[in-house]
Amino acid sequence: MADRALRGVGLGSKTFEDEQGVEFAERQSLAFDCPKGHHFTVTFSVEAELPTKWECKKCGSMATRSDGVVGEEKVEKPVRTHWDMLRERRSIPELEDILAEQLTKLRESDRIY
Structure with a gap:
């Protein structure tokens, strides 16, 4: 096993390719300012x-662009609660009937014990 080991080379994503003749994509740097005073x-x-x-x-806080460009605010839907989803499926009279049935079952089960 020792004769197959690569000496002086770490395992990982290292490459031995030459960068000669490689055209890198055009890049731009964008500055950000953190509310806590950090600039990067x-x-x-x-x-x-x-x-x-x-x-x-x-x-880790959200930093905004230094050049003052502000994105448009996204319209957020209000959070749907369990009650909202229940009301989409049932009317108030139906819910009152179901409640009465369940209370009756509960009271009858208490009498057994």
Whole structure:
């Protein structure tokens, strides 16, 4: 096994290809400012759609772009609760009938014990 070991080469995604003749994609740097005062830049492709917010590398809070570009606010749907979904399937009189049935069953089961 020792004769097959690669000496001086770490295992992983290292490549021995030469970068000569390779054209890299055009890039642009975009600066962000964190609400806690951190400033950092992120490199993007020229073709990429640029985000308006990015997670701060130091503290994890959402940083905004330094150039002042603000994205449009997304319309968020209100959270549907269990009650909302139940009301889509049943009317109030139906729910009252079901409640009465279940209360009757519960009271009858208490008498048995």
